[in-house]
């Protein structure tokens with residue numbers, strides 16, 4: 001890498017953010033290249049031992065600019081839809097399954113899935129026996145990966161819990177033997193076994209889960225004569241509230257131990273993979289929004305009054321707080337260091353839940369902030385993962401621009417604001 005991997009001071013510079021707002025309007029997303037590169041370097045460190053490979057779960061942030069950054073760093077892709085596969089292909093990742101640079105992990109095949117598997121030849125990672133039937137019906141000839149639900153796991157909220165009886169993902173571990181028989185009957189060699197047991201758990205939990213998963217996989221691996229790789233999934237946490245950084249050394253030794261255990265279990269060298277999404281990008285992007293008004297409600301018999309900062313960004317731009325009660329750090333660069341008071345930050349949408357300062361029980365969680373003034377820019381931090389990626393056109397609002405901030409301070413508009421024409425483009429009057 002030619003540029004230093006460190007955060008840019010410009011990202012918190014009020015005058016700089018105003019200069020960008022003058023060019024593209026508000027709200028907008030700003031990605032800091034140095035922060036992404038630092039996270040990429042961390043994951044490269046984790047997977048630097050021979051036989052280890054990192055993927056990027058591109059669902060977290062599929063912008064082409066970011067995919068290219070991953071590709072230059074030698075990171076492979078975990079895709080979840082036909083279109084994600086096509087996006088990765090367009091960004092320069094190779095198709096085919098030797099090696100499987102793009103892994104296509106689908107709970108259900110839909111839309112253009114066959115274009116991904118049939119035309120681009122990417123390795124399908126199946127999570128139910130029905131998907132084997134889908135492959136057979138489509139005339140697939142080739143290898144497969146098998147996603148397993150090992151029966152345990154934990155995420156940062158219940159809906160990010162991806163292993164256990166309540167999880168829809170993968171083949172339940174006790175049913176794996178049946179799927180092996182079925183895949184053999186259909187002539188599909190299983191070249192990879194895979195599990196992802198939770199997005200964003202605490203570090204200790206992640207380490208315990210990874211160890212346990214490696215042991216489970218070592219137990220079943222000998223049943224797969226064609227096995228070339230084991231994936232322990234993603235789930236590396238990002239610390240949204242600041243605090244201790246992830247212990248990379250501890251994690252790296254868990255991965256090298258897991259690799260040794262798995263190679264021993266099958267009696268030959270195989271690849272060990274991880275596929276973080278959030279970790280690479282969460283800290284890299286901030287949503288910059290304008291305070292359009294400040295107003296108050298007052299105490300009454302229903303509850304306490306609050307000060308509302310009404311901003312022009314809403315859950316169409318960053319849904320995590322409304323969806324999971326997720327915490328995002330908030331700052332007002334022009335008022336840094338001023339005294340704080342509890343403020344609720346709310347957006348323009350028609351839902352009362354369009355509030356960025358909520359807790360996981362859907363209640364308001366006013367944030368201690370300097371009292372904003374109408375016209376201030378406000379920044380919602382750490383939104384690079386599942387931020388723009390989960391944005392929508394609800395209320396017919398266009399997705400906002402994304403800007404790339406290079407380490408030398410130069411900026412590039414990597415996607416423009418969506419217009420009404422973009423939103424109407426897919427509507428037709430076609431009789432069927």
Ligand SMILES: Cc1ncc(COP(=O)(O)O)c(C=O)c1O
Pocket residue numbers: 057060078105162196198199200233234235236275276277278279385
């Ligand atoms: C199969 C799979 N792999 C990897 C990830 C990435 O998880 P994280 O962003 O927590 O690293 C996910 C997230 O949903 C996933 O479903």
